Amino acid sequence: MLAKRTIPLFIAALIGFLLIATYFIPKTEQWGASAMEMFIILAAAAMVLGAGNLIMLNLAKISNRRPGWAYGAITLLAFFITLLIGVFKVGALPTATSPDNPWTAPLVSQEGVPFWWIYSYVYKPLTATMFAMLAFYIASAAFRAFRAKNIEASLLLGTAFIVLLDQIYAGEWITGFLPDLTSYVASFPEASQSFVQAIGIQVQNGTPVAAMVWEGATFAQMTAEQQAMATEVNNHLTGWWYQLVNGLRLENLTQTILDVPQKAGNRAIMIGIALGIVSTSLKVLLGIDRSYLGSED
Structure with a gap:
């Protein structure tokens, strides 16, 4: 005992x-x-x-x-x-780190050796096959879970549909008519498009107008025409109407879902997992949970 x-x-x-x-x-x-x-x-x-x-x-x-x-x-x-x-180490080849003793060299990174062949042409295809089969089980489980029986299930179904639709070309085609930076840049004369593109990227990155740069020149060093154009681009891209309509593009809507509700839910799950790990660990350390020792017989 x-x-x-x-x-x-x-x-x-x-x-x-x-x-x-x-x-x-x-x-x-x-x-x-x-x-x-x-x-x-x-x-x-x-x-x-x-x-x-x-x-x-x-x-x-x-x-x-x-x-x-x-x-x-x-x-x-x-x-x-x-x-x-x-x-x-069958077929091991000398490497830069072990030129005289190939026995110490890793085999997976040596292209052409038997171990690399097994890993690349047996193990990896089998792994891909297993995960491909899991996709069908996930689809079956999703079909059962995504039944709009109540408000929560309807929200789950809607968000899942949006995220999945964004992964295929049809999603881009459905909302492709909504304005984005590319279509806005195309509305300017060709000579100004590179300038508008650069300013638009800075606006999307949150750069203030006074801190914008174009070909090494700060906003204060730009010409009056460039300053007016930069201000116009900033006002347009930060306006509520553009933000609303552009946010409805599937790629932006999907990213919003992933950044806000999905990340919040993921953090809640991770906190719950951490608390569960702490609880289980304390039970093991204090001798309350003795299942790892097997039966008492």
């Missing part, structure tokens, strides 16, 4: 509070670094245990010819091939 539960609880609490202390007490930073090195060693051992568990489970599935045993065989074959190529 002492070795199986009390000592692991004490070690977990000690290391946990030590790592917390490193953020507040500078003298404990070295102790925290040593604890993290121990964690890396334990993580390496856990990877070995995980690999052993993977092998045993798939060998049992293959020997018993359970449903899906062929996939288990493919998994083991791919695992051992990748492991052998990675461990023995």
Whole structure:
């Protein structure tokens, strides 16, 4: 009982509070670094245990010819091939950092070597395929969630429709007639368009009129005609009518959704996650949650 539960609880609490202390007490930073090195060693051992568990489970599935045993065989074959190529650095090439000892060079960045080939032509396509399949599940879940049964669901449906519509060409085409900086610049004579474009970009970036610059000249150093034109551009682009109509363009409306309600909701979610992590961590450190120790048998 002492070795199986009390000592692991004490070690977990000690290391946990030590790592917390490193953020507040500078003298404990070295102790925290040593604890993290121990964690890396334990993580390496856990990877070995995980690999052993993977092998045993798939060998049992293959020997018993359970449903899906062929996939288990493919998994083991791919695992051992990748492991052998990675461990023995098969086909490793000399690099600038290790010209005389290619064994120390990273394999993923060496184009053409066997490990790079497996990563580029097996692992990455499989990952892309998995996420492509997830897209269909997400679409199915969205279809069930985006049913306008109440006000909240209607808002969710509307914002999702706007953001999704902005990702395709049809979205740009639908609101392309609304004014923007490009169409406004095109309304000026060709000789003045580069000046208006530069001033318009500065206005969109929030630059005051007095601080505007054109070809190295400040606003005070511009000609009277340029000052009048810059003032006109600033008044037009900051006017309420242009701001309202231009804000209805899908790209601007989408960005507003992402910057205001989406960011606020994301921050609320992150705060909730942080509080949950703190609560769970305290339960583990204080020994209230002992599920990581397994059953008491």
